[in-house]
Structure formats: C-alpha cells, structure tokens
Amino acid sequence: MTAPATANALxxxxxxxxxxxxxxxxxxxxxxxxxxxxxxxxxxxxxxxVLHTENGMLxxxxxxxxxxxxxxxxxxxxxxxxELPGASYFHHADSFAMMRGGHLDICVLxxxxxxxxxxxxxxxxxxxxxxxxxxxxMDLALGAKETFVMMDLFTRSGEPKLVPSCTYPVTGLACxxxxxxxxxxxxxxxxEVRVRETFGTTFADLQASLPDVELVDATEQA
Amino acid sequence: MTTQFVRDPDAAVAAIPxxxxxxxxxxxxxxxxxELIEALVRSGARNLTVVNNNAGNGDEGxxxxxxxxxxxxxxxxxxxxxxxxxxxxxxRAGEIELELVPQGNLAERIRxxxxxxxxxxxxxxxxxxxxxxxxxxxxxxxxYVFELPLTAxxxxxxxxxxxxxxxxxxxxxARNFGPVMATAARHTIVQVSEVVPTGGIDPEVVVTPGIFxxxxxEVPSAKAAPxxxxx
Numbered sequence: 001m002t003a004p005a006t007a008n009a010l011x012x013x014x015x016x017x018x019x020x021x022x023x024x025x026x027x028x029x030x031x032x033x034x035x036x037x038x039x040x041x042x043x044x045x046x047x048x049x050v051l052h053t054e055n056g057m058l059x060x061x062x063x064x065x066x067x068x069x070x071x072x073x074x075x076x077x078x079x080x081x082x083e084l085p086g087a088s089y090f091h092h093a094d095s096f097a098m099m100r101g102g103h104l105d106i107c108v109l110x111x112x113x114x115x116x117x118x119x120x121x122x123x124x125x126x127x128x129x130x131x132x133x134x135x136x137x138m139d140l141a142l143g144a145k146e147t148f149v150m151m152d153l154f155t156r157s158g159e160p161k162l163v164p165s166c167t168y169p170v171t172g173l174a175c176x177x178x179x180x181x182x183x184x185x186x187x188x189x190x191x192e193v194r195v196r197e198t199f200g201t202t203f204a205d206l207q208a209s210l211p212d213v214e215l216v217d218a219t220e221q222a
Numbered sequence: 223m224t225t226q227f228v229r230d231p232d233a234a235v236a237a238i239p240x241x242x243x244x245x246x247x248x249x250x251x252x253x254x255x256x257e258l259i260e261a262l263v264r265s266g267a268r269n270l271t272v273v274n275n276n277a278g279n280g281d282e283g284x285x286x287x288x289x290x291x292x293x294x295x296x297x298x299x300x301x302x303x304x305x306x307x308x309x310x311x312x313x314r315a316g317e318i319e320l321e322l323v324p325q326g327n328l329a330e331r332i333r334x335x336x337x338x339x340x341x342x343x344x345x346x347x348x349x350x351x352x353x354x355x356x357x358x359x360x361x362x363x364x365x366y367v368f369e370l371p372l373t374a375x376x377x378x379x380x381x382x383x384x385x386x387x388x389x390x391x392x393x394x395x396a397r398n399f400g401p402v403m404a405t406a407a408r409h410t411i412v413q414v415s416e417v418v419p420t421g422g423i424d425p426e427v428v429v430t431p432g433i434f435x436x437x438x439x440e441v442p443s444a445k446a447a448p449x450x451x452x453x
Contacts, residue, residue, distance in 0.1 A: 054325065055249045056395050071252060072396040078250040089394055091401040091429075092249075092275075093333040096326030100346060124351070131313055132322055135275075135300035139326035139346045173349040173365075 008200025009182040015150055017042040019108060019180050022148075023049055027105040028098075030054065032140060033077040035150050036108040050086075052104055054136045056095045059087030076136065096136070099143025107144035109137070111151045111176075113166045116213050118176040118188045120149065121168035134171075141172030153181035154209075162186060162193070164212050183209075187218065194218035225388030225435050227417065231261035234411050234439040238262060238376050243271040245332065245372075245403040246284055247379035250276060250303075253396035255380040255413045256283040257441045262378070268292045273332070273374055275325065275399060277301035277309035285309070293318055297372070299325040324352060327369050329402060334371035336405025336434075341370045377407030381430065384412060384440075386420030388432030397429065404434040411437040 010018065012035060020042035023029055030052045031039050040062070043049050051060040053075045060075060061082035069080040098104055113121040123137040124130065141147060151161055162179060179186040184206055185196040194216045198206055203217045228234045235258055238244065244262070248254030263286055272293050277300075278285030287293055289308040296318060301309055312318040323331065324346050334342055343366035347353040357368040379400040381390040390412060392400055404410045417440045 053395070055252070056398050070394065073394040074250065074252050075395075078252075083394070089392070089397055091397050092325070092329035092399050093402045096329050100326055100330075100344065131302040131310060131320075133300045133302040134322055134324050134352065136325040138324040138350060138352065142345050143326070169351050170349060172346075 010199045011182070012038060013041075015180050015182060018185070019148060019150060020044075022178075023047075023106055025049065028052055028058070028103065030099070030104055030107045030140060030144065032107070032109040032137075034110045036110060037077065039108055039150075052095075052098060053081070054092075054095050054099065054140070056090050056092060057083070057087060058090075058098075059084045061087075096139050096143070099136075099139050102143075102145060104144040106146050106148060107140050108148045108150060109140055111149045111161065111179075112168045113161050113163050114149050114151070114176050114179050114188075115163055115165045116188065116193045117165075117191065118174045119166050120147070120171045120176050121166040122149075123171045124169045126169045137171050141175045146177045147172075147175050148178045148180060149176050150180045153183040160210050160213070162210060162213055186215075192216050223436065225384075225386075225432050226437050228437055228439050231257045231413065231439055231441065232264060234258060234413070234437050235261045235265055235267075235376075235378070237409070238265060238267050238270075240267055241269045242267065242376055243273070243374040245273040245374040245377040245379075245399070245407055247377070247398065247400040247403050248274065248276075248284075249395065249398040250279050251283065252394075253380050253392070253398045253400055254283050255378045258378040258380075258411060258413050258439070259283045259287055263287050263290050263292065269294045271295040271297070271374075273297045273328075273372060273403075275299055275328065276303065277306055277313075277320075279303060280305045281308070288312055288318065291317070295319040295321070297321040297323060297328070299323055299328050322352060328372075329399065331369055331372040332399065332402045332406045334369075335373035336402060339371055341368055343368055372406060374403075374407045375409065377403040377410040379403055379410065379412050381412050381414045383416050383418055383423060384414040384435070384438045385418050385423045385432075388412075388435035388438055389423050389425075389428040390414070390430040390432075390435060391423060391427060392429055401430050404430045409436045410434055411439070413439050413441045415442060416440065
C-alpha cells in the first residue's frame with residue numbers, strides 16, 4: 001500500500017493550528033507529549049484555555065528559557081515551563097482525579113493507530129525487545145470529555161494509521177472522538193467515520209487510500 | 223509518634239534494611255530526594271523494592287541506586303526514557319523485575335494504601351495488556367478494572383519546608399507524588415530545603431500534615447536538578 005501524494009497536505013504546525021482553532025474558549029485541556037504540545041503555540045492569548053499537565057499543575061504557561069528555568073516547575077515531558085496567573089499545583093492523585101473524574105474538557109494525544117470504533121494505540125509497539133513504558137497514556141485516553149488524536153494518516157512506509165481494529169497494543173477502548181491528520185479531519189462516533197474536511201485530496205481519493213475503512217462524506221461540499 | 227529531626231541524610235535512612243520496600247518521590251528529577259537516595263546507596267541496603275514514577279534519569283539519584291545493583295524490583299509507570307540507561311541495562315540483563323502501572327493508577331493505588339482502602343475499580347487500563355488477569359466489573363454501563371492498594375515500609379520524599387511538627391509544604395510541580403507517598407509508608411523520611419520553627423507555616427497552607435511524617439532532615443544546599451531532556 002502506498003500513501004497518496006502529499007501536495008497540500010497539512011504540515012505539523014498547520015495541524016496544530018487547526019486543533020487550536022477547534023478548542024472552545026475557556027476549556028480545560030491536556031496536551032500530550034510530542035506533536036500535541038505544538039497546539040499551545042497556536043492558542044489565542046485571551047482564549048481562556050487552561051492547560052493541565054498531569055504531573056500536577058493547571059494554568060501552565062509557555063516553555064521557560066534562561067533565568068525563568070526552575071527545575072521544580074516542569075511539564076509532563078519534563079521540560080521546564082512557566083506558570084500563568086491563576087495557576088495551581090496539586091499532587092498526582094488529585095491530578096489524575098481531574099482526568100479520570102471527567103473534569104477536563106479535551107485531551108489531545110499522538111497515536112500509532114486509531115480504530116474506526118475509537119480505540120487508541122499509542123503506548124507500546126508490542127515488539128518483544130521493547131521496554132514498555134505507559135506513563136499517563138491510559139489515563140489520558142479516558143481522561144477528558146473528548147479525546148482528540150493528532151497524527152499523520154499514513155506511516156512512513158504508507159500503512160494507514162486509521163484502521164478497522166488496532167494491531168498495536170491498545171491504550172484505551174472507544175475513547176477517541178476526533179482524529180486530526182495531515183490529509184483529513186475524521187469524526188468518530190456511533191460506529192461511523194465521518195470526514196469533516198480534507199487537505200490536498202478529495203473525499204473519493206481519501207476513501208480509495210483507506211479501502212479497509214468505510215468513510216462518510218461530511219465535508220461542506222457533500 | 224512525633225516527627226524526629228536528624229542531622230544528615232545518612233542518619234535519616236540508617237533504619238532501611240535489606241529487602242525493604244521504598245517509595246521514592248519525584249517525577250523525573252523534580253521532587254526527587256537525591257541526597258536521601260545517595261545516602262541509601264552509601265548505606266549498602268540491597269534487594270530493595272522501589273516505587274517511583276520512573277526508573278532513574280541520568281546517573282544520579284534513583285539511577286545510581288539501580289546502577290549499584292540495589293534494586294530487585296521496581297513498580298513504576300514510565301521506566302524507559304532517553305536517559306534511563308542504567309535501568310535499561312539491568313532490565314535487559316534480567317536483574318531487575320518491572321511492574322508497569324499506568325501513572326494515575328499508580329498514584330491512586332498509593333493514595334488508597336495510605337487511606338486504608340482495600341482496592342478500587344478504575345476505568346483506566348480496561349481492555350489493555352496491563353489489565354490482563356485482573357478482575358473487571360461493569361458499573362453503570364462502564365467497564366472497570368480492580369486495582370489493589372500500594373503501601374511500603376519506607377517513603378523517601380522531598381518537600382520545601384517543614385516546621386517543628388513535621389508539617390510540610392512543597393514547591394511547584396516538585397510536589398507530585400510526595401503527599402500521597404507520605405501517607406502510604408510505615409516510615410516516611412523527608413528531606414526539606416528549610417526547617418522552620420513550629421508555627422512558622424500557616425496551618426492553612428500545610429499540604430502534608432506532620433502526622434504522616436516520621437523523620438525530617440534539612441538539606442539546605444540541595445543540588446539544583448540537572449538538565450535533562452527525557453520524558
């Protein structure tokens with residue numbers, strides 16, 4: 001299988017910008033390690049979005065530089081960050097109570113695979129020689145009212161990452177509601193995969209490139 | 223028992239025997255009680271079971287304890303990191319046993335242990351490799367996994383200030399596992415940057431009440447956490 005040509009596909013900053021635009025003002029949001037972290041660069045000042053970092057903080061500010069660096073103030077990726085006015089600190093059990101208890105509005109995560117039923121695989125390749133590490137991945141997957149995934153639609157070797165069922169070990173079942181990719185935005189729910197918009201491709205070409213996943217055209221042109 | 227104040231980290235950890243279970247606070251190096259761990263390395267205690275979020279970063283602290291071959295078993299959520307080479311080597315050599323626990327389940331198991339709860343049903347991990355063999359239950363249409371509480375013989379944690387009663391405050395995200403671990407160990411040992419007289423901490427801002435704290439040592443020159451880039 002080969003991925004379609006990538007002309008006019010979104011780059012990573014454009015994907016992050018798109019996710020940021022879809023986060024309602026005033027939301028409590030957790031951005032996962034890696035690509036989702038970029039979303040914070042595109043949140044409008046004054047949007048009132050409050051960032052949660054699972055190591056124990058609400059109201060996380062941008063990455064710290066120079067004299068701002070304080071090694072007691074880091075994010076979940078262990079990068080020094082800053083605090084915004086109104087920030088709060090709390091211990092780990094409270095931090096994960098915020099997730100598990102459904103108090104966060106949106107969590108944005110990276111993924112190896114997402115199934116059409118919303119199962120997420122993002123913690124373990126399953127290779128026997130890999131040392132597994134889970135961190136907060138399983139908590140985050142279930143830990144918000146909505147879980148968004150950001151990922152490329154295809155692997156480097158052209159395999160789709162939106163799949164009928166995950167072949168990698170799953171992180172959580174039926175937890176992903178929306179998938180932002182370089183080629184399209186997918187809305188998951190009720191057993192359907194609806195395509196909200198496409199980038200550098202048409203719905204028909206997208207469906208042709210994902211023969212194992214039945215898509216529903218929900219683009220504006222539909 | 224009221225809180226004991228000791229002179230140095232070596233005196234603080236002197237009672238930890240071979241085979242003990244030890245919770246160690248910190249998320250990466252933030253809140254890691256490095257001087258207490260260094261004292262534990264010097265004490266020679268071995269065959270330890272360690273509970274921590276990670277499995278050591280770089281060459282200091284928990285990484286040094288692992289490198290010295292003192293840890294038989296580790297219960298953690300995120301062992302593999304860019305700078306976890308000492309753990310990686312011991313694990314691949316089959317010299318260290320790993321129990322991998324999702325981070326929120328780890329925190330809640332410790333909280334339950336300290337709160338006298340006999341276990342709990344959580345949705346986290348349901349349907350995954352980490353829930354294999356565990357009891358499950360459907361509650362109000364949602365699937366849950368049963369998790370057991372975690373306690374330990376000792377906890378080593380780092381706080382910011384202690385007063386004469388052992389009441390603690392923490393600094394920023396260095397708080398992380400400290401407050402729950404303090405409750406879940408039979409003997410909690412705390413290193414603080416500063417000891418203040420009783421009454422020197424506003425009771426309204428105490429995070430860990432002194433009842434959970436057994437031993438305090440002041441480490442005023444606590445080293446700044448080193449640079450790191452792992453996750």
